[in-house]
Amino acid sequence: MGHDTAEWVFVGVVIAILVYVGVDSWVVQKEVEEVPADAEIIKVTAQQWFWSFEHADGTKEISTLHLKKGHAYNFEIYSKDVMHSFNIPDWVVFEDAVPGHVNHAWFAPDQTGEFPIQCREYCGLLHYNMRGSLIVEDDKS
Amino acid sequence: MVLELKKPRPVWQIMFSTHHTDVGLLYTITGLAFLFMGGVLAMMIRTHLFFPGQNVLISDSVTFNRIFTVHGLTMLFLFALPVANGIGNYLVPLMVRYKDMAYPKLNAIAFWMNPIGGALLWLGFSDTSWVSYAPYSVIRAPGPAADMMIFGLKILGISSILSSINFIVTILKCKHPDLPLRRVPLFAWSMMTVSLMTLVAMPSYAAALIMLLTDRLGVSGFFNPTAGGDPIAYLHLFWFTFHPEVYIFLLPSIGMMYEIIPRFARKPLYSQGSGVFAFVMLGLIGFASWGHHMYSTGMDFTTKVVFMIGTLAAVPASGMHVFNFLATMWGGRIRFAAPMKFAVGGIALFFSAGAGGVLNSAMPLDFISHGTYWVVGHMHLFLTGTIAFGFVGMIYYMFPLITGRMYSEKLANIHFVGMLWGSVQVFFTQHLLGLEGMPRRVYDYPAEYTSWTQLNQIATIGAWILGASFVAFLINLIYYSAKGKEANMDDPFGIGGKYYYPYQAKNPHHVGY
């Protein structure tokens, strides 16, 4: 029946779109998760309700993180209490901080400036105010 | 035979009845009462977010957190499930031509667990968010609120298992021998699908709730890392129940649209077979995608890919429903009475919601949308845009059947326009807020992000329009069920020709394959 053909065509088109979305996501995600070998480790620790950071050389910062343009950074994300989610929206850095687990996210800023850091997993009373900032500076060395 | 309200009866006769139409009414009325209560909370949340940095309505974040938690719990467990069960109770026995539900007493017990569970949720007023992620819900959430929520949800979970058993037995065992299963109307098919899904899905959350409780009491440490447990285990147990559960919320409303659309398009359904197939497919594949809520928990690449494929695989089945509706309406002489308006509006929003869902399931895009207002917009396009639209349409549709009177078409029109306009304005705007990076579940946001302020204000105005439209609904429900014009019971909607009630055996609208 002509009717049935229409439905098959419709389902075929839907499946084709889904296959495209799936394959494209696979390719992009694969690329995104390829961490550069020279990425510097930054330890990020979440706790109610602020962020602390530790650079590879041992310097510590609270709430504000200073990084250098043109370097790759690999965040090692910890939580001391409940679940949080480490997020720098402008750089699509996003990964949960789960107590008892170590998670990773990396990026390589190619632009200087100040960017917000926020928590994107509900973590209680001051979740809305668990904010910080990332300052990307020119590498003078 | 079904005109419950035509002959006034004392309220307790309905309350202590075990007859399926009475229990159905109780479910529906309770569900609607909770819809209005949950709606008030939603209006408070949106109004509060109109201005950044100000204490409009809600002056501290604990209260705000409690409000969005109870809003979510109410709409899902005390509105969406009970109304589906109510309409199911009312119509399923009629559709399978049996005198009642298979186990009438069990049915009444399952209903009465709802007000009890609801009271626990509302009196506790927990702040855990509806997902109650561990370890927050274990080590930080204040009692007794969180414990009351656990008990409340436990009771509601048992209730939904009991009513599922009842629907399955009623449909499979009690249907009239002359009625082959494949010809059972699609609304009953949708109730059977979600009942079977409930039996498979619910136990994992039921276990998780007990584990939460013993963890909170300190006698176990399943989800508590300081006691050697793992919060990720909670997420798996939770989403194994709740991804399938989103289809359990959805499918009854799709089933209702299958009742409404052919009738008002004055054409037989395009394909009964395709509808049955799509229900069963969703019921199976719905279990293969729970991990899409957990992409950012540190899941490895391969696992993410598996869950993405599982999620995408469920989409064609949803698409088949849309096709079935459109093909049924195609070339029909459509009568746009209230039920049809809501059904068609619901289909349009269902389609947009599904398109957004596909974007969520794409792994890289989910790292942009997860945990933001995008997800809030996504789920509300389903929960309000599709489910509430289907329910409201169905309630208008059953209005003359239950009350013997007509609602006011003018008020229904105001309700429809306000609800559609409001839904589009608030939920599409929430998608944009998500793209701007605004996290969900926040009491306040920085005033320096002017785009956040603007979008929040647009969303809030949309929510007010949506909320206001429900005043029209309320007047229709209360005033017109008592004082409305007597309905022409042969053709209440002026469709022309003989009007077939949903349950009528020779209903030509059910044949179409």
Ligand code: HEM
């Ligand atoms: C085409 C079908 C659908 C697809 C592809 C889909 C996909 C998704 C994905 C990938 C997420 C995760 C988003 C995130 O948190 O990052 C999500 C969240 C959600 N979806 Fe859907 N979805 C679909 C249908 C539905 C339906 C029918 C409902 C409800 C009736 C629903 C309700 C929800 C809810 C409540 C959440 C968020 C839960 C939370 O975190 O609080 N979805 N959906």
Ligand SMILES: [Cu+2]
């Ligand atoms: Cu947080």
Ligand SMILES: [Cu+2]
């Ligand atoms: Cu899901």
